[in-house]
Amino acid sequence: MPHTLHQLTSRLTFRQLQVFLMVHQFRSYSRAGEQLGLTQPAVSSQIRQLESALGMPVFEYVGRKLYCTAAGERLADTATAIFESLKNLQTDLAAQQGRVAGELKLVAVNTAQYVVPYLLKGFVAAHPDVTVNLRVVNRAEALRRLDDNEDHLMILGIVPEDKPLNVLPFLDNEFIAVAAPDHPLADAKTISARRFLGEKLLLRESGSGSRLTLELFCQQHRVAVRSYMELGANDAIKHAVMAGLGVAVLPRLSLRSELQLGQLVELPVEGFPLRRSWCVVYPKSKYPTPAMSAFVDYVQQNLKDIAGRFQALQG
Secondary structure: OOOOHHHHHOOHHHHHHHHHHHHHHOOOHHHHHHHHHHHHHHHHHHHHHHHHHHHOOOOEEEEEEEEOOOOHHHHHHHHHHHHHHHHHHHHHHHHOOOOEEEEEEEEOOOOOOHOHHHHHHHHHOOOEEEEEEEEEEHHHHHHHHOOOOOOOOEEEEEOOOOOOOOOOEEEEEEEEEEOOOOOOOOOOOOOOOHHHHHHHHHHHHHOOHHHHHHHHHHHHHHHOOOOEOOOOOOHHHHHHHHHOOOOOEEHHHHHHHHHHOOEEOOOHHHHHHHEEEEEEEEEEEOOHHHHHHHOOOOOOOOOHHHHHHHHHHHH
């Protein structure tokens, strides 16, 4: 027999609904536990209590695969709406007190991970009621998420020109040529771009921001790019260069410690460093939330401080 509303509300908890939505998203008790910092038995216990409160199952196993029942899918819609309403309530109550609250979904491309934490430090201090969710992805995934409107704001180094976007440049991003200290070019006074690019060049995958920056330079100077080895992350390239596998072009900000310790050397290649701008980006058609507006305003109002902070970091 179905429970009355009073019985249901006295037995349901927000924590049960939170755990349920995470299992629903990942279709996995263990992955949900990893996201929430819970053990798998703790997740299972929450789901059992939820099913007991509802009087029917929300998940079922067919073979080894976890499926959501019809009741579970209906619950997912309701629980999502409940948490969305709570977010709106939090935002409205904060606004009544003259504060900004709510969720801010940020996405940054891989190379921006060295920049975004310094932006967030001042922002969260100024807006402690804003919950920031930051996801770091490669450029291809970032552009897909931008097309699908999955996030509030994005941090990009190369902004697509074929999309109607609001763009706020906030920091220069220098790309430098580097090699191991025992590389034959390490002691050169000047190096032509053609000579440098003729070395064993270590590159990111096609479509990455770092690689696009170098490819644009090569197009402008009519020099071919020939990859000796492709690696999927800038840190992997950095360590490959230190190991003596070849040379590379990487963001200066990602190399501060290695340059200071002498593990890498900056090569005096003609036309370098290459310069791009880090930008805060969002679609022009997107209506900004209070948290979005607050972040954009914070960056806009602190451009000089941001530039000075990073100049100090780079020595």
